[in-house]
Amino acid sequence: MNTQIFEKVGEGKSMVQLNVRPDGVAVITLDDPNEALNTITKKFGDDLLMAVERVERDSQIKAAVLASGKKGSFVVGANIDMLKAIRRAVEAEELSGTLARALRGLNAKKPFVAAVDGPALGGGFELALACKAIVASDDKKTVFGLPEVQLGLLPAANGMLRIAQRVSIQVALDLALTGKNTRPAKAKKLGLVDEVCPKEVLIDVAAKFALDLAAGKIKKKPIKLDAETLTLIALEKNPAGRALLFKKARQATRAKTKGHYPATEKIIDVLETFGSKGFDAAAKLEAASFGELVVSETARELIGIFFATQALKKDKGTDAPSVEPKKVSEVAILGGGLMGGGIAYVTIHAGISVRLKDKDDAGLGRGLKYVREILDERVKKKAMTPLERDQEFAKLTATTDYTGLKNADVVIEAVFEDLDLKHRVLRDAEANMKPDAIFASNTSSIPITKIAAASSRPENVVGMHYFSPVHKMPLLEVIQTKKTSPQVVATAVSLGKKQGKTCIVVNDGVGFYTSRILGPYMNEAAYLISEGVPADLIDRALVDWGFPIGPIALLDEVGIDVAAHVGPIMLAEFGERMTPPATTAKLIADDRKGRKNGRGFYLYGDSLDSSKSARSSKKGKKEIDTSVYKTLGVEPINIKVPVEEIQQRCALQMVNEALHCLGERIVRSPRDADIGAIFGLGFPPFRGGPLRYVDSVGAAEVLRRIQGYEDRFGKRWTPAPILLEKARENGRFYER
Ligand code: NAI
Numbered sequence: 001m002n003t004q005i006f007e008k009v010g011e012g013k014s015m016v017q018l019n020v021r022p023d024g025v026a027v028i029t030l031d032d033p034n035e036a037l038n039t040i041t042k043k044f045g046d047d048l049l050m051a052v053e054r055v056e057r058d059s060q061i062k063a064a065v066l067a068s069g070k071k072g073s074f075v076v077g078a079n080i081d082m083l084k085a086i087r088r089a090v091e092a093e094e095l096s097g098t099l100a101r102a103l104r105g106l107n108a109k110k111p112f113v114a115a116v117d118g119p120a121l122g123g124g125f126e127l128a129l130a131c132k133a134i135v136a137s138d139d140k141k142t143v144f145g146l147p148e149v150q151l152g153l154l155p156a157a158n159g160m161l162r163i164a165q166r167v168s169i170q171v172a173l174d175l176a177l178t179g180k181n182t183r184p185a186k187a188k189k190l191g192l193v194d195e196v197c198p199k200e201v202l203i204d205v206a207a208k209f210a211l212d213l214a215a216g217k218i219k220k221k222p223i224k225l226d227a228e229t230l231t232l233i234a235l236e237k238n239p240a241g242r243a244l245l246f247k248k249a250r251q252a253t254r255a256k257t258k259g260h261y262p263a264t265e266k267i268i269d270v271l272e273t274f275g276s277k278g279f280d281a282a283a284k285l286e287a288a289s290f291g292e293l294v295v296s297e298t299a300r301e302l303i304g305i306f307f308a309t310q311a312l313k314k315d316k317g318t319d320a321p322s323v324e325p326k327k328v329s330e331v332a333i334l335g336g337g338l339m340g341g342g343i344a345y346v347t348i349h350a351g352i353s354v355r356l357k358d359k360d361d362a363g364l365g366r367g368l369k370y371v372r373e374i375l376d377e378r379v380k381k382k383a384m385t386p387l388e389r390d391q392e393f394a395k396l397t398a399t400t401d402y403t404g405l406k407n408a409d410v411v412i413e414a415v416f417e418d419l420d421l422k423h424r425v426l427r428d429a430e431a432n433m434k435p436d437a438i439f440a441s442n443t444s445s446i447p448i449t450k451i452a453a454a455s456s457r458p459e460n461v462v463g464m465h466y467f468s469p470v471h472k473m474p475l476l477e478v479i480q481t482k483k484t485s486p487q488v489v490a491t492a493v494s495l496g497k498k499q500g501k502t503c504i505v506v507n508d509g510v511g512f513y514t515s516r517i518l519g520p521y522m523n524e525a526a527y528l529i530s531e532g533v534p535a536d537l538i539d540r541a542l543v544d545w546g547f548p549i550g551p552i553a554l555l556d557e558v559g560i561d562v563a564a565h566v567g568p569i570m571l572a573e574f575g576e577r578m579t580p581p582a583t584t585a586k587l588i589a590d591d592r593k594g595r596k597n598g599r600g601f602y603l604y605g606d607s608l609d610s611s612k613s614a615r616s617s618k619k620g621k622k623e624i625d626t627s628v629y630k631t632l633g634v635e636p637i638n639i640k641v642p643v644e645e646i647q648q649r650c651a652l653q654m655v656n657e658a659l660h661c662l663g664e665r666i667v668r669s670p671r672d673a674d675i676g677a678i679f680g681l682g683f684p685p686f687r688g689g690p691l692r693y694v695d696s697v698g699a700a701e702v703l704r705r706i707q708g709y710e711d712r713f714g715k716r717w718t719p720a721p722i723l724l725e726k727a728r729e730n731g732r733f734y735e736r
Contacts (some may be wrong), residue, residue, distance in 0.1 A: 017069065018054060024062035025207040026055050031069025038070055039079040040094060040157075045102035051113075052105040054678040058137040065211035066106075066131055067115040072141050073192035074114075075274045077122025084303055084590035086294050091293030091446060097154035099123065103157050111213035115206035116197045119181075119600050121145050126159030129166070132213055135206040136184040136191065137199035143181035144192060150179045151306055152299030152686065154267050156290035161282050164274050167191045169236045173249055183382075193282040195692035200363070218575060242275045258544050260686050263293050297696065301688030304734070305678065306660040308671045308680025309502055317478060317493030318486040319507040325494035326438075326487060328352060333407035334425055336367020336398070339442050341413035342470025345371045346499040348395040348469075355397055361413075364398045371396060374471055392600055402432035409434070410495060412464055414442040417565070422446065423454035430456060445515055445566045447621060448508045449481045459485040461490055462492045465512060466501075475679035476501035481508045502679055504672040506661075510573040511566070513658075513667050514680040517690070519570050520653035520716065525551035526581045527713075528646060533639030534602045536624050541646040551650055553622065556600035560584065561593045583632050588630040601628050648705060651693075654683065656706055658690035659720035662733075670733040691733040 013033040020026050028051045032038050055064045068074045078099075086092045104124060106112045114120075114128035117137040125144045128134045136142050146155045154160070155176060163172040164219075167190055172265070175182065187193040197205045212218045235241035246268060266289040274282035291696045293299050316323065331347050333340045336358040344354045344367065359366040377387045384392075397404065405411065411429050415421055426439060433439070439461050441451050452461035463479025476496035480489050489505055496503040506513045525538050529552070539550020555563055567580040587600075593598035603625045629636050658673050667673040674689020687693045694702050703723050710717035 014047050015041075015044050016051045018051050020058070020061055021207060023207065023211065024060060025210055026051075026058075026061045027203060027207070028064055028066050029069040030066065030075060035139055037101055038068055038075040038124070039074050039077060040099065040127070041073060041079045041082055042098060043540070045099050049102050049105050052108060056108050057112055059523055061110065062256065063110050063207075063214040064112045065115050065203060065206045066127070067110055067206070067208055068118065070118070072139070073118035073119040074142075075115045075123055075124025075127055076119055077147065078156075078623060080303060080306060081292055083153075084307075085153075087541065088273070089291035089295050091291075092156075092294035095285045095312055096287040096290045099157045100287065102128060106130040107132070112209040113206045113213070115202050115204055116144075116193075117142055119143050119145075122148055122155060123157055123159075123182075126155055126157040129159050129162040130157070133194040133209055134187075135197065135202065135209055136187065136193045137185055137202045138196050140374065142199075144181060144184075144187050145181040146176050147179040148433040149261070149263050149267065150302065151175060152261065152263050152296060152302040153293050153620075154263050154270065154286065154290055154576050158279075158283050158286065160267065160271060161274050161279055161286070163192065164271060165279065168233050169242070169245065169271050169275055171269055172234075173268065176383065177249075177253060177264055179315075185536050186382075193345060202686065205254075211655075219340050230618065231461075236275065239276070242272075244371045246272045246275075258546065260298070260546050260684065262296060262298060277350070298686045299480050301686055301692055301696075304692060305675070305685055306686050308675050308727055311671065312504070312675065313497065313504055315503075316490045317503060318489050320486045323486045323490050325490040326409065326436075327630055328409045328491065328495050328498075330355065330407045330409055330496070331422040332357065332405050332411045332429075332433075334358075334411065334413045334429065335415035335613060336363050336370075338370070338468060339466060339470060340412075341367040341370030342468065343412055343414060343442065343466055343499075345374050345471050346501075347495075348392050349688055350498040350500070351395075352495075352498065353395045353397075354693075355408060356400050357402065357405070363402060368398055372504055374609070402428060405429065405432040406434055408437055410438045410440060410491065412440045412442060417443060417445065417562075419446055419450060422451050426454050426461075436460070436490060438462060440492055442466055444562070445511060445569065447481075447510055448479050448484075448577050452483065453483055453553070458483040460488055463508070463512065464496065465514070473602060473680070474500075474502050475514070475676060476512055477501045477676065477680065478505045479508050479513055480505060502675060504670070504676045505668060507666050509664070509666050513661050513673070513676050515566065516570070516661060516666070517657040517677060518656050520565065520657050521650050522551050522555055523567075523580050523716070524650045524653040525555070526583045528641070528649065529632065529636075530583050531583045531641070532634050534636040534639060535625070536622075537643075538638060538650070541643045542650055544643070545647040545651060546687060548682040552601050556594035556602055559594045559596055560587050561596075562598060564588045577718050579716055586632055587628075592628065595644055599625070601625060649709060652702070652706055652709070653716075654681075655690040655693060656717070656720050656723065657725045659694070662691070664721035694723070694726070695732045695734055699723060699731060703727040 015032045017029045111132040113449045114134045115129040115135060116128055118141045121126050125146060149157050160172045160176045171190055184193055184196045188196050190437050195205060195209055201358055212381055216485060235245055249268055250363040257264050270282050270286045273285050330353045332355040332500050333344050334357050336356050351425050356367050358367060375393055378384045378387055379389050400441055411433055413425055415425050441448060441463055448463040452458040455461050462484050465477040467473035467475055478492045493503045511519060528538050529535055535552040539552050542550045564584045567584060570578040592599045595604055603623045623637050658677060662673050670691040674691050677683035677690050678685050682691055703719055706719045
């Protein structure tokens with residue numbers, strides 16, 4: 001076989017290798033010698049162009065296949081280090097233009113076919129789309145997606161435009177605005193992919209496809225579209241229909257983003273230009289928009305989060321470099337309620353056997369049903385086959401006694417939130433566990449040190465604080481006491497990562513990190529209510545600021561009883577700063593626990609239905625139970641308080657408490673504080689987290705605002721010492 005390696009003199013090793021097969025198909029292999037995965041860089045574009053030129057020049061070559069040299073991964077997108085280093089919009093615009101030109105070269109006289117095995121994301125997907133056809137492996141890892149929007153960017157190598165051209169504007173909008181992944185079968189159905197085959201024959205199938213294209217045997221198969229898609233395409237083809245489509249897309253997007261994510265607006269602009277003025281005009285706008293976005297504040301914060309999560313993937317959770325996590329082959333879970341069930345699911349989904357224990361059959365039945373329902377849902381969504389579901393479910397066994405506990409490497413406790421019960425369960429478990437197995441508690445509020453007081457092996461006790469619903473929430477807060485061994489921490493972190501979680505390690509203390517910073521945030525919302533601010537006004541203000549749910553609606557979800565239980569504990573530990581308003585006690589006296597008993601700030605179940613039918617109000621919209629104001633003895637008439645004040649008072653309480661936690665070393669770093677608040681509590685990602693928010697506003701300005709509230713409201717606004725320090729030094733938490 002004739003092999004040529006492309007090397008650009010003086011610029012290091014080539015990323016592109018070319019082999020000509022005896023059948024006249026050139027296989028171009030993309031393989032970045034310096035990275036574990038292929039990413040798109042400027043050099044990549046240059047090397048690719050050289051390969052394209054070679055294919056065009058060589059009369060022995062009839063067609064070409066583009067494949068990856070990385071096992072199980074095609075190309076995962078633009079190199080984000082490269083993007084981060086860009087300081088001026090025009091640099092990014094030029095880069096986009098260069099890459100787009102390189103990809104346009106693939107539309108050569110001889111057909112290029114992309115052979116995709118593993119993820120083809122962002123620029124990787126755009127690269128595949130620039131070929132005449134895409135052949136994909138049916139491997140589990142193979143997915144197509146345009147995730148740029150998640151970094152505050154847009155796909156900048158004309159991929160959206162090619163999807164709009166090849167399939168429809170609607171599909172391009174959907175993929176670019178959501179950043180979601182599409183599996184090969186779905187991609188083929190949509191017309192994005194031409195052929196799907198097992199990975200073992202991928203190159204051969206792609207080569208045959210390329211030869212057939214070269215010989216004019218396949219024109220490009222017409223896609224069989226369903227009636228709904230055909231209607232949409234018909235809609236796109238006429239200007240009035242298109243205008244309607246974009247109007248709807250803008251409305252739906254703004255409702256979700258509240259205008260905080262400019263990339264979404266630009267994606268719509270580019271595709272609208274494509275619809276009205278064609279490919280070239282849209283490509284120009286795309287490059288210019290990319291330039292603006294790359295240097296925008298939003299992209300900077302979102303890219304910061306991306307790097308933080310990447311760093312956390314590599315972080316073992318302990319600073320002791322020699323410590324390695326222990327292997328976890330089996331996990332036992334005590335308590336099959338909402339949390340125990342969820343933890344059981346993410347554990348079997350990670351391929352680890354689970355022994356689930358509850359106090360009675362009813363509890364176990366609920367736990368098993370919960371897991372089964374999640375699995376069934378995944379089958380329904382075609383995310384797994386019925387066989388895979390059955391294999392996963394078979395990893396879960398159940399018991400009402402401690403049989404089988406001796407096989408567990410980690411025992412996770414998720415029984416009721418009651419210290420005596422937790423002590424009893426811990427002692428019973430230790431009597432039945434392997435001596436070196438780990439005992440982890442999923443308590444949401446009891447300090448782990450208190451739980452570990454009942455243990456004969458406190459070095460093996462750790463906190464693993466999951467969030468509800470466990471299979472959807474991305475964070476795991478791992479809590480170490482002064483006695484927890486570093487290896488136990490590392491093992492908890494390693495298990496959490498296998499369960500698909502982003503893990504932060506925090507030091508023990510009341511409320512750990514996340515519950516602690518949530519406390520004053522929720523308290524402030526309750527103070528606003530006691531001042532007569534309507535609850536729905538508060539919720540709307542914080543949702544507009546970027547939280548996924550307002551603090552009052554969240555209180556109903558978490559449970560007013562839970563907040564009432566934690567409030568006095570926080571007050572005892574942290575003093576006046578955490579003084580809860582008198583409202584909570586009144587709510588509890590009126591048996592208002594929130595959603596769980598259908599009585600809270602909002603209406604639920606029957607009372608909601610009857611109220612809605614009486615007023616024929618919109619389906620799915622939440623409504624305040626106005627009788628709650630009577631319970632509280634307040635009149636909700638204070639509607640003049642500025643929205644910015646509501647937003648700042650609640651958000652800055654969370655920010656100030658995060659600063660206290662950093663100063664007290666509850667969290668290990670600004671990175672962990674930001675990730676914990678975003679992934680655990682929904683702090684607006686585009687603001688980068690509480691500490692990045694301080695950096696963007698400026699420590700002195702944040703201090704000025706907090707001191708203003710301290711003058712008005714007193715001690716609950718005591719600024720964190722670390723904020724005073726940063727304000728004095730004009731310092732930052734992150735380098736620019
Ligand atoms: P839950 O009430 O849904 O479930 C508790 C389960 O424990 C029940 O199935 C019960 O039968 C079982 N149980 C009670 N005593 C037991 C014993 N001796 N042995 C075995 N099982 C026993 O409660 P949920 O919401 O799952 O909470 C469990 C723990 O997780 C609590 O410590 C809670 O604070 C914590 N947590 C809860 C979160 C939430 O959002 N619900 C979030 C994070 C932590």
